[in-house]
Amino acid sequence: MGKSYTTSTAFLEALQEAGVSYIFANLGSDHPALVESLALAKKENRHFPEVITSPHEMVALSAANGYAQVTGEPQAVLVHVECGTQNLGGAIHNAAKGRVPVLIFAGASPYTQEGELLGSRNEFIHWIQDVHDQRGIIRGYTKYDNEIRTGKNVKQLVHRALQIAQSDPKGPVYLMGPREVMEEDTVPVNINLEHWQPTAPNALPTQGVQDIVYDLVKAKHPLVVTSYLGRNKKAVEELVTLCNTLAIPVLESVPNYINFPSTNPMQCGYQWNSPEQNELLAQADVLLVLDSDIPWIAVHNRPAKDCIIYHIDIDPLKEQMPLWYIPAKQHFAADAKTALQQINEFLRNVKVDEISIEERRDRITKVHKHQREQWERNEQYREDIITPEYLTACIREIIDDETIIINEGISNYETIYRHIKANQPGMMIGSGAGSLGWNGGAAIGAKLAAKDKTVINLTGDGSYLFSVPSTVHWMSRKYNAPFLTVIYNNRGWKSPKLSTLGVHPDGVANEMNTFFNDFDPPADLAKIAESAGGAYAQTVKDPSEIKGALRKALTAVKEGRSAVLDVYLPAINKEIEIAEKVLNTIK
CATH class of the missing domain: 3.40.50.970 (Thiamin diphosphate (ThDP)-binding fold, Pyr/PP domains)
Structure with missing residues (x-):
């Protein structure tokens, strides 16, 4: 294993085992053990995640964020004690609110000062950067935080953190470790990755599937509103199938992905802060809200009071938003792709009014065409x-x-x-x-x-x-x-x-x-x-x-x-x- 096998080496091995490709790093006085482990691995031609030097923490976390949005795979961000943690700034807000998986590691000031352990305090900043609750700085924006106290279970902590980060609703996690602990000699631990997989996607209950399908089939003016369903490409395919089958228009409200093809005749526009009532939303008699934080802004724009609303979301209660509610008949905590697969499968065996559907398809296609002509002008x-x-x-x-x-x-x-x-x-x-x-x-x-x-x-x-x-x-x-x-x-x-x-x-x-x-x-x-x-x-x-x-x-x-x-x-x-x-x- 080379000259030594430390907590830092085990930490890096855990990231490698988990499939992390990059460590976006802003290094400081708390990271000598990690630097040494990385250098030793390079000397011995051992493979760890590639270090991307990031001169500003905002950029480091934003880069990890973008990588995860494209691939679905969490990356690691390495920052310097509580100063680097604070310098993550708005990037931690973005990862949390955007539900993006990422692992953040920060060192911590040494907890010894007279040379009792390797890594003991030897720079003036070790006193200045010692704070009461470093983890608390971003606790409101992370799904999980913990302190590494020994190398003997560091791999378990890393895999647990990543398991939580990748389980819906996804989000950032935070680990910290003092210098002495990261320098500690330890022994290798073998991890069975099958035991650390994220939670399986949630499905709709059978009765929920039936209720949604029957109400959509009976609806004269059904509508889908979504914002981030497109984080999963397969979910988009299932939504296209549903909307093409029943001629349901789609309104993308404050989207941050491509949730529905722009040129599909059922795509009927986008909305942000416009102080006006959306006609399709006002007309809807059955509304399916899929993965949306802000399906409408009620001050100016809302569905009719008698509209039947079903809400399917990986995060239907929005527990990190103190004020949030919509008047849904039923809220479901479910994966959009899984839920739409269930709906489409059940719909295949339900009799529908083809004449009404084609009339609606023609009407919505005209709405779509008129929109595009106006946009082109x-x-x-x-x-x-x-x-x-x-x-x-x-x-x-x-x-x-x-x-x-x-x-x-x-x-x-x-x-x-x-x-x-x-x-x-x-x-x-x-x-x-x-x-x-x-x-x-x-x-x-x-x-x-x-x-x-x-x-x-x-x-x-x-x-x-x-x-x-x-x-x-x-x-x-x-x-x-x-x-x-x-x-x-x-x-x-x-x-x-x-x-x-x-x-x-x-x-x-x-x-x-x-x-x-x-x-x-x-x-x-x-x-x-x-x-x-x-x-x-x-x-x-x-x-x-x-x-x-x-x-x-x-x-x-x-x-x-x-x-x-x-x-x-x-x-x-x-x-x-x-x-x-x-x-x-x-x-």
């Missing part, structure tokens, strides 16, 4: 400005079904979903959460997970800055993970402006057009990536340059170099002037 080229709709339509021209799109467009979420027209499950992912800056690290993780695919990162200028782009693009070059970033740059925070207008539409801020949200003078965002990671960098302000710039940038990516296009959209606080000009032109 919004894509029209303009000589004076670059609209987000036109920009997205141009991006659509350079992608194929094998492209992976990272979507952190924020105020342009809906625009991107509408105009990309993605059909393949897994083709687009979002964080599923609310802490900005996920996009850059997620793009690295996605590229490491699918090295043969093109990764395109669509982000706002605010979320680009939150992503720590200097770290992102240094890592992209060092680890040969090139991707294209397109910045939807309106030179400020549009979302806080929209939030203010949502509460105070006729307020003083609107009257004065003052929202304290502009980035004027703007930074040269593309150059950040060029200087930190050698990326191809271009700022685009002229609409006539968009298509050529996209082709050049994509060529650079295919040649192995990341690229950033900083595309100037209308500035956030100039939109009123632009709208007035359009109205005057029409008049």
Whole structure:
């Protein structure tokens, strides 16, 4: 086994046994034993997960997040004591709220100070970084946390943590270990991986299947609402089968995956914060809510009071959301793919009214077609400005079904979903959460997970800055993970402006057009990536340059170099002037 076999060696072996490919690491004074074990393994030609040096913890966890979203496989993140734990920042929120499996390990300050054990305190920071409850810093965002106290059962702790992380609802887990424990000599332990598998998918009860099918068959205006069903590609296939069979329209509410093919005639749009009533939702008499955190926002948009609602979700009670409820006839804790398989199988033996179904199919197809015609009109080229709709339509021209799109467009979420027209499950992912800056690290993780695919990162200028782009693009070059970033740059925070207008539409801020949200003078965002990671960098302000710039940038990516296009959209606080000009032109 080499010179020594320590707790750290056993820890790394456990990660290897569990199928972890990468350790996204931000190292510190708490990690000498792990560094030594990794170096010894390299010397002896033993295989452990590859270490990806991550100069910022936000990027490290975002990269692990993106990798897991693409593959379903959890990766490891290594951070420095309580400081590194806190520096995970919003990334731990994203992993928790997005239900993404990942194992985070942090060292801890030594618990001896006079050399009693190997690893005892020998640096001033060991006193400063000693805190009362390091695990408590992120306990509200993890499914499981524990402290490694001996090498004798470290493998069991790692496999238990990963078992919990991968069991629905999935999520991050956290382990910590002081220096003395990680330096401890121990003996190898053999683990039977069959005993540490995640829990099996939950199914619907037989009566539940029957009730859902009979109500859907009787419904005049059935509707499916979903948000993250598309995390499982097989679930999308089953949903397509159900909706094609009964001609049920699908509304994707705050989606963070491709849950239903965009060009399928039953796909009837996307919704985020629009302060308006969705007609299909208002008309629905039977509603099937599948894997959705926010199926609607009741202040402006809700189903009818007499609508029959069935809710199927891996996390139907939303226990991590103190305020959450919908008026469902029945809530089911079930895996969407499994549940839909049950529904489709039972439906095959149920008599249906084919005439009514075909009439509904024709009606919904017309709704779908009318939507798309309206969306296409919004894509029209303009000589004076670059609209987000036109920009997205141009991006659509350079992608194929094998492209992976990272979507952190924020105020342009809906625009991107509408105009990309993605059909393949897994083709687009979002964080599923609310802490900005996920996009850059997620793009690295996605590229490491699918090295043969093109990764395109669509982000706002605010979320680009939150992503720590200097770290992102240094890592992209060092680890040969090139991707294209397109910045939807309106030179400020549009979302806080929209939030203010949502509460105070006729307020003083609107009257004065003052929202304290502009980035004027703007930074040269593309150059950040060029200087930190050698990326191809271009700022685009002229609409006539968009298509050529996209082709050049994509060529650079295919040649192995990341690229950033900083595309100037209308500035956030100039939109009123632009709208007035359009109205005057029409008049």
